[in-house]
C-alpha cells in the first residue's frame with residue numbers, strides 16, 4: 001500500500017483548540033486520527049496527540065476535567 005502523497009495538511013496544525021463543553025477550560029487536547037506514519041515533525045503543538053488509525057471513540061479530551069467528546073472534523077471544536 002502506498003502512503004498518501006499529499007501532505008499539505010501535515011505542514012501545520014491550524015485547528016482551533018476550542019474549549020471544554022463541560023468545564024469551559026482551554027486545556028483541550030486534540031486527538032488526530034489517521035496518521036499511520038506518526039506525527040509530522042514540528043508540525044503540531046504539544047496539545048495535539050497523534051493516534052494513528054486507532055480511533056478511541058473521541059477526538060477531544062479535556063486535560064482539566066478529563067471529559068472526552070467528538071468534535072466535527074471541520075470547524076471549531
Ligand SMILES: [Zn+2]
Nearest residue numbers: 020023062065
Ligand atoms: Zn473540562
